[in-house]
Amino acid sequence: MFRNDIVPEDTDSWSVIWEDEGLQEYAGKISIYDDSIFIADAAVYLKATQPDLGIESPYQLNEEQFDAAVALLKKQAAAGLNYWPGDVAKQIAEYTNGDSVVGTTWPYQYVQLTGADPPVAVTAIKPVEGTTGWSDTWMLYSKAANPNCMYLWMNHMISPEAQAAVAEGFGEAPVNLKACELTENTNHCDDYHADDEAWWEDVYYWTTPVEDCGDDDDSTTCKTQEDWEAAWTEIKG
């Protein structure tokens, strides 16, 4: 997401927050999600720009790939960042004041900023390199006392009405496409590419980094969640 009055409108690449030019231009005003999972965002960029690293999943990185991502993140951190530790109010306030002008975000903040009074002119894009993402899910506790209540709740949550409300409220694509007829904005499903499977191909869903790389190949080892967290503290310095 970026502020239209500061960042060129045709920006379509993550390079603006990873390469020297953008880092110098927007130093101190880059808004970054404060969690070790953000290392995957660096890996997404490296996957597209440095194919010789051989990154497949941005969440399962071997030593060389991981070190490259950490080096990129350290360079970025040196430019001066604003972290938003899951605190959406902080990021919304920063974009409103101009303390932050470009960075990663969730659709929710975009909806809040553009729907504010007066609205803040921001653009949210999926850059050409692809992006990290996640799908909201409900889980059922295996020892729940009343599992049927939870099933009823889940039934409610996948109903077209509830899906439409959630999709528009947070700013996400509904899973149940019947919701598309019920959204207040009749274009909501098109705006969020709900029915466009190809669009989601380069969205890499959050998953936990594990030692065996999550594959069948015994010869490969990857950095674990623990390593990612330790590195994140170090990246922030």
Place this chain on the structure above:
Amino acid sequence: MTSVPVYEPPPQESPGRRLSTFFYRHPRVRLWTLLALPVAWLVLVYFGSLFVLLLSSLWETDPFTREVVHTFTLENFQRIFEQDVYRNVASRTVQMAVLVTIADVVLAFPIAYYMARVASPRTRDILVVLILVPLWANYLVKAYAWRTILSEGGVINWALDPFGLHFDGLSTVGLWLVFTYLWLPFMILPIYAGLERIPTSFLEASADLGGRSFTTFARVILPLAFPAIVAGSIFTFCLTLGDYIAPGLITSEQFIGTVIYNIRGEALPTAAAFSLVPIAVVVVYLLVARRLGAFESL
């Protein structure tokens, strides 16, 4: 016949009276009954939680689920001592605490001196209220207010703008201002109390012996007020050392509190090990403060 004194049984004792007699006869039981609750609180809740903290710094975590696994390890301490980042964060935090303390002493002393020695009783009362009122305001409200003041469109940059100047408020310097503001009353009040205790006769004696105002200040007032300054510095220093909300709001720089806060969910043992650093610093600070007589000034 001589009259035989008749023994009259004392009136039926009430249970309360009997209890009171029992405690009178058993002073030790009385003492421990009185102390039981506060001692239990101190030992079980206060030291107990510190002990659990120390203990959890010796556990491992599962690399996948990040749950604490009860296997003994010294890895957490190794990590904290070997990785530069923890040392950098600790030294940055201690420096911040020292700079905040110095700034608060410089600001608080004249105010406290004016209150204790110059102001009329009425003005003094008003000043005490004015200093106390911000203490009752919620800490979070004040921290957020400072965010607004320091930010890009805030009042500081609005005032500097016509002169072509710009202040990067959401920075370490900005955080220093915020801390200095937040803890200032904790410095003013002990110094005020300390200065008020100095008998006027001492100052007169100094003047009678030919001491000029500066000499009196440097050789009478300052040494007598020094323990009070140290007492105030305990607050400014320790509060800065442990804070995690203001740093998270104002800067992207990491401080001891923010690191612990950020890693506590997933790397609880490392967080626990790191939290022993500020505890050690504060213990040393308090020992030095005690030597300087600060505890008599509190």
